Amino acid sequence: DAGITQSPRHKVTETGTPVTLRCHQTENHRYMYWYRQDPGHGLRLIHYSYGVKDTDKGEVSDGYSVSRSKTEDFLLTLESATSSQTSVYFCASSALSVAGVRNEQFFGPGTRLTVL
């Protein structure tokens, strides 16, 4: 668990303000992900990264942007937070093996974001 961390762990903000969540991993994993978890919706993919500066959209990318300037860091930004973005945000990372046998995602502890 110590290999992937998220900051902050809790945040309360107001509608319309920008918010940035940080994910940091020390495993040198190539792939990183941002999910949001809401009751009744499970884990929904927001954006993911398949390398430094390489990112792609997930299921619910509207209103979110990401950046990955270093292997170990993956930032999620809410440009103008809305109440519908109140959620628990999980970051994850993974490293495909050469044979691609297993792609286990290791999750961070989560960030609880409340937008008032």
Next chain:
Amino acid sequence: GENVEQHPSTLSVQEGDSAVIKCTYSDSASNYFPWYKQELGKRPQLIIDIRSNVGEKKDQRIAVTLNKTAKHFSLHITETQPEDSAVYFCAASFGGRDDKIIFGKGTRLHILP
């Protein structure tokens, strides 16, 4: 579109009985199917996974089966124990690549004493 359907959303079984959770996926190119367990207040953790070239995989009391033709896969837990109580998520890779993983909505499993 990219979709993973998971059923049931809630499942209660008597301790010692078996539990089965079923998922379907929409992309015929999906080739990687992991299952994650999330205990209350904790992060999801991988419990078992299967690739499209395998029809069944077993790890102690947990097994996963895959039917590529029907595009569905299932998690089987035998001899359930209290510590099996958790939310279970199925997932599938999409777009013909392993790195894009979409999750189902989860099944809350209750083990009754």
